[in-house]
Amino acid sequence: MTSSPVVTAPAAPRRRRFERPNFWTLAGLPGIVYLIAVFGIPLVFIVVRSLTDPSPANYAAVVEDPLYSASLWRTVQIAFLVTVLSLAIGYPLAYAMARSGKRLAMVLGAALLLSFWTSLLVRTFAWQVILNNTGLVNQFLLGTGIIDEPIPLIRNLFAVLVGMVHILIPYAVLAIYASLRGIKPEVEQAAQSLGASPWRVFTRVTLPLSLPGVAAGGILVFVLSLGFYITPALLGGPGDILISQSVVLQVQQYLQPGMGAAMAVVLVALVLLVFVIATRFIGLGRILGVTGAPGGESR
């Protein structure tokens, strides 16, 4: 109101503080309003609930009550373990995909995508079938006489790890594959022609150049692990509950939505913290595998 609208726009080439919204911004308004209404407001509901039902003391409980803090700490540990395993198993697969003939690359890629596209719920169900007391592995071991009694392969951390790593490997592989494909063959050839052994070419040239992909895949797997619910709920034991399970239990079973909300806020804070730190080094698009045109390199 105090500004004088008659003044002409500053001629300085630097960016103005406030740009007038153009037509395209207006076209974006319905989308922005919708996403705030159905996604933003529910998140605000969680924060409000966590502070008012019954009081902000919920957060003290998350930290102090060993029941909650243990599930939080366990979640971080498992996420870390899953990340390391996914990268360690995924790297050779990505390497085989990126550095072999067309036929093998296609077979490996097809297997990866078939697994990737099978619903998480179905794959978790499959692991129940495989690891059950009367399941595939136990049937086989009993049949061959290696064991006399079924060994407990399910309802424990082992099963959770197997299930989570199986589901998350494709994310690691796709990120690593993209970075391996981005390395120019000439670089490796140069090292080779200068007398480096294949192992040396790998450790000194290929591996360092593919590290951004490893980091991107690792961060994605870690963050996704933090929020896993279905797989630990179906494959894990009652003693080793992860934070997302605690959230659901508090809301659904114990009817303490305020407590569940507080844990949800802690979970989101943890995830966003990882992203904030990670995006200082790698772009968000790269982590989410959306660099370039979709359907391009990351398929």
Added chain:
Amino acid sequence: MKANPAIKIFGLVIAFVLVAPTIIVVATAFTESSIITFPPKGFSFRWFEEVLTSRQWIEALQNSLITGAIAAVLAVVVGISLAMAAARGTAIPRTGLTTFALMPMLVPLVVIAIGVYLAFVQIGFYGNVFALGVAHSILGIPFVFINVLAALTNLDPRVEEAARASGASYPITLLRITVPQILPSAFVGGLFAFIASWDEVVVAIFLVTPGFKTIPVMIWSQVREGLEPSTSAVSTVLTVVTLVVFGIVALLNARKSKRTATS
């Protein structure tokens, strides 16, 4: 540099372990016996028959399909809108808007689920395809946004300039020139949005009622009680639909890259 044979073999083993669970579920769906065994005993469509003649499963199937369609349509409209502002808008910083649109990908599903639950139940908006469709649209928006944003960045601005210079207003240019050009990309994003809803359980658990269930929710409650061949049969149906949709996506992408290669 070619990978050495040991790595190729390791890759094949891992690839096999990756697909094995999917194959096992599909195989156990065709068993004759009433318990899950592997290898399955005999071969029959018994469990598919049981599922496809059960009123409960058919209703769940309809609910899942309609919810997915609603989620996809909403995600397409909202995703296009957000992408336009992110690609060409002023006044709102592009990175801020992009992060906002991708946020549903970053926030854990459980958190979205209880947020939506706390908010939607407050206004009695649950237990039907619209409520779940709206909730699921959140998950699909990033897919549409990413696809449309890429398409918008690749558009030739001169086409729109020509329309404007010929006297078309902004809204007419948007509807007649811009949207038709980005529609194929938005459609692919919409297919992803459909799948995001189609096999989603966590958000759904919180918004279903005894009278309104989706396929994944039914599977979820079944596997918590015991392992039955009918679960394998439904899982197979679920997976086949997903594979068909992704097959369409792959075909569309292949056609697109062929077209860009020839032009």
